[in-house]
Amino acid sequence: MITLRNVSKRFETRHGIVTAVDDVTLHIEAGQIFGIIGYSGAGKSTLIRLLNGLELPSEGYLEVAGHELPKLTTAQMRTARRKISMVFQHFNLLWSRTVEENISLPLEVAGVPASERQQRVQELIELVGLNGREQAYPSQLSGGQKQRVGIARALANNPDVLLCDEATSALDPKTTNSILELLSDINRRLGLTIVLITHEMNVVRQICHRVAVMEAGRIVESGPVLEVFAHPKQEITRSFIRQLTGAEDTADQVIAHLRKANLPGVIIKLTFIGNQSEQPLIATLIQRYQLPISILHGSINYTSEGAFGLLFLHVQGSPEQILEMRTFIESQDVDMEVISS
Numbered sequence: 001m002i003t004l005r006n007v008s009k010r011f012e013t014r015h016g017i018v019t020a021v022d023d024v025t026l027h028i029e030a031g032q033i034f035g036i037i038g039y040s041g042a043g044k045s046t047l048i049r050l051l052n053g054l055e056l057p058s059e060g061y062l063e064v065a066g067h068e069l070p071k072l073t074t075a076q077m078r079t080a081r082r083k084i085s086m087v088f089q090h091f092n093l094l095w096s097r098t099v100e101e102n103i104s105l106p107l108e109v110a111g112v113p114a115s116e117r118q119q120r121v122q123e124l125i126e127l128v129g130l131n132g133r134e135q136a137y138p139s140q141l142s143g144g145q146k147q148r149v150g151i152a153r154a155l156a157n158n159p160d161v162l163l164c165d166e167a168t169s170a171l172d173p174k175t176t177n178s179i180l181e182l183l184s185d186i187n188r189r190l191g192l193t194i195v196l197i198t199h200e201m202n203v204v205r206q207i208c209h210r211v212a213v214m215e216a217g218r219i220v221e222s223g224p225v226l227e228v229f230a231h232p233k234q235e236i237t238r239s240f241i242r243q244l245t246g247a248e249d250t251a252d253q254v255i256a257h258l259r260k261a262n263l264p265g266v267i268i269k270l271t272f273i274g275n276q277s278e279q280p281l282i283a284t285l286i287q288r289y290q291l292p293i294s295i296l297h298g299s300i301n302y303t304s305e306g307a308f309g310l311l312f313l314h315v316q317g318s319p320e321q322i323l324e325m326r327t328f329i330e331s332q333d334v335d336m337e338v339i340s341s
């Protein structure tokens with residue numbers, strides 16, 4: 001559905017050349033919800049502008065929904081862009097138009113006759129849950145309702161791809177959840193490919209199937225969400241995961257405290273993914289090894305692809321006993337790391 005091979009985008013500025021997107025290679029399958037996460041300045045907005053044809057790459061191969069965008073004429077680009085829709089952080093609604101009229105706008109631009117427009121607008125209003133608000137103006141809507149209008153408008157011409165540019169960043173946590181649920185529902189019901197850029201790991205956790213982490217214009221890590229959560233390779237990925245678990249900060253505090261108390265034993269970190277998080281592993285360890293084990297910190301996060309859990313334990317045992325325990329834990333497909341001894 002979307003393929004980028006060695007795509008770069010450079011801008012000439014007064015201070016020299018800025019490489020906003022640097023040698024990015026990426027493939028997004030049809031029907032996926034794909035998250036691109038990065039801090040401010042990482043190049044996410046430029047990447048999304050490349051995907052919707054608002055910018056053209058300085059080099060590289062770029063294909064979206066069957067179109068090699070850099071090769072299109074202006075007229076072809078206009079047609080292609082009807083199938084590549086955008087949802088914006090600040091909604092970008094027309095304030096002088098009602099909900100119905102905002103949603104109808106892209107249909108008018110595409111030349112859909114008035115009679116068909118009305119039926120399509122009604123379908124979209126139902127799809128995004130705005131029944132009864134047809135005649136309201138944007139100023140009379142909550143942030144979540146405004147974003148529902150933005151999503152309905154983006155879906156009007158039956159796009160192949162929906163690009164979401166920080167679509168929930170201006171919303172409170174509860175409204176964020178309801179908009180993410182709506183996007184997830186649309187993905188399931190329409191099989192629509194969704195690419196969303198964000199700086200919030202929570203957004204990735206809740207709805208994405210796959211994620212790419214961007215830093216200084218590059219994709220530094222990517223893969224299925226659960227895999228990246230469980231085995232992050234880059235420090236920047238770990239820092240995003242800490243937004244959710246806070247785990248390592250807590251572990252650092254606990255380790256410092258245990259060191260001060262001069263207690264014997266080791267601290268181990270267990271990482272569970274999917275069904276492993278439902279096993280009674282701790283009870284089994286205590287029964288099997290008869291060692292004092294205390295739970296220092298635990299967290300479990302549910303992603304659209306299954307659960308992901310972290311557990312920090314303090315275990316008092318000899319190095320041989322710890323090694324034996326490790327062999328057992330790993331035979332249960334749970335990752336174990338000794339983080340302090």
Ligand SMILES: Nc1ncnc2c1ncn2[C@@H]1O[C@H](COP(=O)(O)OP(=O)(O)OP(=O)(O)O)[C@@H](O)[C@H]1O
Pocket residue numbers: 011012013018019020038039040041042043044045046047
């Ligand atoms: N049109 C432009 N001209 C010059 N430099 C640009 C242009 N667009 C982006 N940049 C630069 O490219 C880099 C990446 O910017 P970009 O906006 O894509 O990052 P971002 O991850 O979306 O950050 P933010 O969330 O803050 O928008 C920045 O250094 C930015 O200043």
